[in-house]
Amino acid sequence: MRRIAIITDDPGWHGKQLCLAFAERGYAAEYVSLTACKLQLTVVDLPIVIPGFAEVLPAAVFVRGVPGGSLEEVVFYLDVLHALKLLGVPVYNDASAIERSVDKGMTSFLLQYAGLPTALTWVLRDRDEALAIAEQELRQGRYLISKPLFGSQGEGIRRIEKSTDLLWLTSSRGIYYLQRFVECTGEGYSDVRVFVINGQAVAGMRRRGISWLNNVARGASCECIELEADLAGLAIAAVTALKMDYAGVDVIQDAEGGYRIIEVNSVPAWKGLQSVCDINIAECLVADLLDRYCGQDQVC
Known part of the structure; x- marks a missing residue:
């Protein structure tokens, strides 16, 4: 059976959902921590050592998280992902996309450079x-x-x-x-999370925070919304500007009614969104990875 590496230090609910979706497509998925990987630049061995993939590299890599650490450690983790892509292993999202989004300064610059509305x-x-x-x-x-x-x-x-x-x-x-700080329209505090996969806005939700911070991890409630064309187009443009396979785009509607992009996440959680939308997001992600990078004409 063809095997996928899911890069994560905390598989949890998301890891399980991905494993089930890969299994439905005939792939076995295994969790891998970048902290356990290494480069082995000898003549006879694989140049990248990945636990559980001693004989052959994975058919593809799904990145669910990059560990923190010192600058040297984080650079090394990204080096592993860069090297995998150079060796022909599909990496989803790849290291360059993660670099562009994990650094909020570069994210803000690229959004502004693309002419997209964001906060000053x-x-x-x-x-x-x-x-x-x-x-x-x-x-x-x-x-x-x-x-x-x-x-x-x-x-x-x-x-x-x-x-x-x-x-x-x-x-x-x-x-x-x-x-x-962008004051949102309406009463209380809210923003919108739009999930974009391969240039399509597949689902969206409104998050209502108990304070000005609208994170689900911090107690915000979720409600499904219909994605109007302007909102979907803005989220797609943000993901395109950062050259990502998929992303969670956080958008706020300001007091004047205009949309502003707050954040673009290349390793987004989707448990809250999944709880209020009808599509299976893990299945959509897996289908996009396999169909685009591991199809009949690909190496997977």
Whole structure:
């Protein structure tokens, strides 16, 4: 049986869903941690050593997570994914897509470069300048969001609302990422997650937060929505700009009714979305990977 490597350190519900979807297509899927992989650049051996794939490399790799660590460790993990792709192994999403999206500064730059609407953003090294920007925004009656350059599920994010909050303005290993807070339309706090696969918006949900942070992992509720053309097109354009196979695109509708892209996630969770939509998202992801990269004319 052909075998797939699912890159993850925490398989959980998502890993199980992927394994079931791969099995339906006649593939066995095995969980692999990048921390256990290594490069072995000898003459007779496989150049990449992957636990469970000692004799032959996987037919394809589905990336569900890249571990954190030192700069050297993270670069090495991405090196493994880059090398797999160079050896002809389909990597979904590939290392370049992950690099573009895991770095919020580069994500914001690429979205702005593509002419897509997003929140005003500053990424800089100097703390005094970061404080000056924050103070100016506060004087003009605006809030700021301070985010770690790398991170997910709302970890390390703070909203700067008053001058005393500046005491909490922290850098992400020396880099400040500041974003103007976007007030959403309607009552309370909400945004939209659009799931895009191979250039198609396949499902969407509205997340309603118990605070201004609308992450499902932080208690936000989910409700299915019909994806209007403008919203779907914006999410697709964001994923295209970052050159991803699939992604979860977070969009907020501002007080004036316009859409702004908040984040593009190349390793998105979909448990909350799956709970409110009719399609099987794992099956859609697996079908896209296998049909595009492991079809009859491919090597899988």
